[in-house]
Amino acid sequence: MTRTVLLTLQRIEEAVASLAYITVAALLIGDVLGRELLGTSLLGAQKLAIYAAIVASFLGLSLATSAGAHLRPEIFDRLFSARHDRLVNRLSDLFAALFFAGMGMVAIHFVAQSAEFGDRAAIFYFPLWPIQLVMPYAFFSCAFRHLAYALHPELRPQGAPA
Amino acid sequence: AEELRMGMAVPEQTPWGVATRKFAEDVASRTNGELTVNIYYNNELGDEQTMARQLARGRLDMAELSNVASSLLVPEYGLLQAPYIFDTSAQADCVTDSGLAAIFGDLFRAAGTVYLAPVDIGHMTIMSKSAILSPEDLEDVKIRTSPTQSDTYFIRAAGGAAVPLGTVDSMPALKTGQVSAVTTPIVVGVAGGYAAAAPQITRTNHGQQIGALLISAKRWVTLSEEHRQALTESARLMADLRPMLRQTENAMLDKVRASGGTVHDLSADELAAWQRFAPSVRAQLIAETGGLAAEKWAAIEAAKAACEVTGG
Amino acid sequence: MIWLLLLCIAALLVLRQSAIVILLFGTAFVHLVWGDGHLEYLIEDMWISLDNDLMLAIPMFLIAGNIMTRGSIARRLIRITTLLTDPLPGGLGVAAILSCALFAAISGSSPVTLLAVGAILYPALIENGYSKRFALGAITSGGTLGIIIPPSIPLIVYGLVTEQSIADLFVAGIGPGILLTIALAGYALWVNRKRPARPFQRAEFLRALREGIWALMLPVVLLGGIYSGYFSPTEAAAVGLAYGLLVEMFIHRELTLADFHRTIIDAAKMLGMLFPIIAVALSLKSVLTIERIPQEIAVWVTSMTDSPIAFLLAVNLLLLVVGCFLDVVSAIVILAPLLLAPALAYGIDPIHLGIIMVVNLEIGFLTPPIGLNLFVAMSVFREPFKEICLAVLPFILIIIAVLMLIVLIPQISLFLL
Numbered sequence A: 001m002t003r004t005v006l007l008t009l010q011r012i013e014e015a016v017a018s019l020a021y022i023t024v025a026a027l028l029i030g031d032v033l034g035r036e037l038l039g040t041s042l043l044g045a046q047k048l049a050i051y052a053a054i055v056a057s058f059l060g061l062s063l064a065t066s067a068g069a070h071l072r073p074e075i076f077d078r079l080f081s082a083r084h085d086r087l088v089n090r091l092s093d094l095f096a097a098l099f100f101a102g103m104g105m106v107a108i109h110f111v112a113q114s115a116e117f118g119d120r121a122a123i124f125y126f127p128l129w130p131i132q133l134v135m136p137y138a139f140f141s142c143a144f145r146h147l148a149y150a151l152h153p154e155l156r157p158q159g160a161p162a
Numbered sequence B: 001a002e003e004l005r006m007g008m009a010v011p012e013q014t015p016w017g018v019a020t021r022k023f024a025e026d027v028a029s030r031t032n033g034e035l036t037v038n039i040y041y042n043n044e045l046g047d048e049q050t051m052a053r054q055l056a057r058g059r060l061d062m063a064e065l066s067n068v069a070s071s072l073l074v075p076e077y078g079l080l081q082a083p084y085i086f087d088t089s090a091q092a093d094c095v096t097d098s099g100l101a102a103i104f105g106d107l108f109r110a111a112g113t114v115y116l117a118p119v120d121i122g123h124m125t126i127m128s129k130s131a132i133l134s135p136e137d138l139e140d141v142k143i144r145t146s147p148t149q150s151d152t153y154f155i156r157a158a159g160g161a162a163v164p165l166g167t168v169d170s171m172p173a174l175k176t177g178q179v180s181a182v183t184t185p186i187v188v189g190v191a192g193g194y195a196a197a198a199p200q201i202t203r204t205n206h207g208q209q210i211g212a213l214l215i216s217a218k219r220w221v222t223l224s225e226e227h228r229q230a231l232t233e234s235a236r237l238m239a240d241l242r243p244m245l246r247q248t249e250n251a252m253l254d255k256v257r258a259s260g261g262t263v264h265d266l267s268a269d270e271l272a273a274w275q276r277f278a279p280s281v282r283a284q285l286i287a288e289t290g291g292l293a294a295e296k297w298a299a300i301e302a303a304k305a306a307c308e309v310t311g312g
Numbered sequence C: 001m002i003w004l005l006l007l008c009i010a011a012l013l014v015l016r017q018s019a020i021v022i023l024l025f026g027t028a029f030v031h032l033v034w035g036d037g038h039l040e041y042l043i044e045d046m047w048i049s050l051d052n053d054l055m056l057a058i059p060m061f062l063i064a065g066n067i068m069t070r071g072s073i074a075r076r077l078i079r080i081t082t083l084l085t086d087p088l089p090g091g092l093g094v095a096a097i098l099s100c101a102l103f104a105a106i107s108g109s110s111p112v113t114l115l116a117v118g119a120i121l122y123p124a125l126i127e128n129g130y131s132k133r134f135a136l137g138a139i140t141s142g143g144t145l146g147i148i149i150p151p152s153i154p155l156i157v158y159g160l161v162t163e164q165s166i167a168d169l170f171v172a173g174i175g176p177g178i179l180l181t182i183a184l185a186g187y188a189l190w191v192n193r194k195r196p197a198r199p200f201q202r203a204e205f206l207r208a209l210r211e212g213i214w215a216l217m218l219p220v221v222l223l224g225g226i227y228s229g230y231f232s233p234t235e236a237a238a239v240g241l242a243y244g245l246l247v248e249m250f251i252h253r254e255l256t257l258a259d260f261h262r263t264i265i266d267a268a269k270m271l272g273m274l275f276p277i278i279a280v281a282l283s284l285k286s287v288l289t290i291e292r293i294p295q296e297i298a299v300w301v302t303s304m305t306d307s308p309i310a311f312l313l314a315v316n317l318l319l320l321v322v323g324c325f326l327d328v329v330s331a332i333v334i335l336a337p338l339l340l341a342p343a344l345a346y347g348i349d350p351i352h353l354g355i356i357m358v359v360n361l362e363i364g365f366l367t368p369p370i371g372l373n374l375f376v377a378m379s380v381f382r383e384p385f386k387e388i389c390l391a392v393l394p395f396i397l398i399i400i401a402v403l404m405l406i407v408l409i410p411q412i413s414l415f416l417l
């Protein structure tokens, strides 16, 4: 069950990230073609591309977590004997889950402020907070994954750092 | 002593840097050193977009922002960049000094900031590789515009192939030939070294760049009545920027002439050829800015009329 | 307070937390204790660091590099260089360096270059009787050309934090890149001078050229496009991506849509690991700037010596040491703003400083204990860490010698500007 949820989540995040980067490339190339061939630039194409890339980057943060790809200093790994590994790893995941959940809360606070103060995109003046929601989302997604690994250590990505 | 952290985009040695330092000194002397304005030049505290947002949030106490950045807080403020908004420079000065705070103060307040003073940045000109005197010369020319609706729509309406770019990208774009002309305020353009690649300067004066000296509303409410008074009084000094700026503009233009460039001052007829695109661009701007744009535009027109009556 | 911070970091290490968690935690601590006490500023800084044109170029170059490694562009380029160097004694060794240089002209990263060239040429070198040590050293250190020959992700990051023109930085990387390529290739030639040369196979070479023409055109399109003004470096990244994709999918027909999707996901993950590091460093930079630390460092440094050369030599020493421990992106984000202020005071060109930093940190890819190319080589060639360290040693000495030329003769970097 948890495995299915995690996998579905990962597929969705991958699809959105992929789409976002394709959008980035399309906007940038469209701008070049428009300028060099049609003699007209898209005002703000680069700005829109940036927002798409931000979405992809934050999803990348949680995808890297699901792949166990984040770098991890291993200097104190031998502090506990191998038979405690499982327990330490579960504690590690539990802590990471709490930490990312905390970051998620702070991110919600930030987005709420952004909505309150009406932070706007340059050129287009549309409000930024809907895009910024990807930040709390990514942190909570990381938190959820670590929590799942703490509860079901067998789901942990192979050789994964916490 | 209380300290106000203030950010701005340009270096200390520019007219804006000098005027702002005088403002800070004046604040210190008025408050006997109880209130100090600590200035960070050159985007040290982040780019203008960042400063604008941090100001509203209270992370930054004060900032001196260009029109582009101010209009992130108050989109309607961007109307001031509309092409040929003022009929004469005397009218422009009069409205700037007497009218803008009244027209836009409430909107800036709603955006979490207090409007202390307008900041003149100068008129838009065209700098190009080969002379661009009339809109016809602009045909099919790839020209950098500032990434705003006003400048970009105007150049497009006049027939140019507008390439909106930030200030940082403008020089490389000129150097590589990505564009062969730029629109820019004179001081920014010449100090930025554009003249080396684009030595033909046409004083189209097609846009007025009016920035703003702002303080975070969150910080403002913590200040004593005397300190607010001092800030407001000292902020009037920013009007001294105008003669300084014009002097610097002339010095810059002389510098360009001395190094082999050409400065084209347009005759009334030549100017009229550019001005004929203004009404449609204005209408487009008002429509796309939305919000209170139409209302604020009417207020600007009223202030212009009032200035004519008082002979300002 | 600093002890409390160190204690917390130690606890996080014991708890096996990832570098991201430790970095975010440390920065949050700094904001709370030495900054203005608002945690949401950290989130804001993450947003600001990504809300930047230049951050678009990095994923685009990453995806483009991955596509070309997954498809056959890399293989075709290598085929051309190996046939070209056949008539030289030790030609395959020279081909290894040249292939790295050629691939570097389309890839922005050092490990990607190492992987693309190493996967094909390492087995070939061994098969043709080259010593394992030479093969390891040549490929592992040749890969570092990836970040000095434009395009280059570290140069983009340098431009990002110091607000210098990326186009200028890219152009400035060309001279030093060529010089390094000549020096490394010269060494390869000299070490293998006793090896027999092979006759030049004209027909074969022409065929390889024909099959590789699309791959060969890529650096021309990328750099030519930037240099002649058709597009900015950021746009070049997207154009390179589209070009690579079209060529691999429709001309070479060696890349499927599924492959493409995977390469994008890989890039997203890599950026997911990379950007928090940049964000955290920029966040710390903002605290340092408010305290005016960079200016104080500039005043302090310039009070030590009047000589720009002495300053630059000290900078090199510092960077070589830092390069042993830090990855290149973190090192640039943290140190570039601190070094820029004194460098400007000495009248050193900021573009020149960027090139010096990147060449220095290029060496950092090859020095233990933390050297990314060493790790990558260790895992793909399945050789012990120590063996690889020894293998790259002569190459490091050559790069240092070239570095000294680059430091002392600014024109090597700036002549095209």
Ligand code: NA
Pocket: C103, C104, C105, C106, C107, C108, C109, C145, C146, C147, C148, C149, C150, C151, C152
């Ligand atoms: Na490269």
Ligand code: NA
Pocket: C323, C324, C325, C326, C363, C364, C365, C366, C367, C368, C369, C370, C371, C372
């Ligand atoms: Na190293």
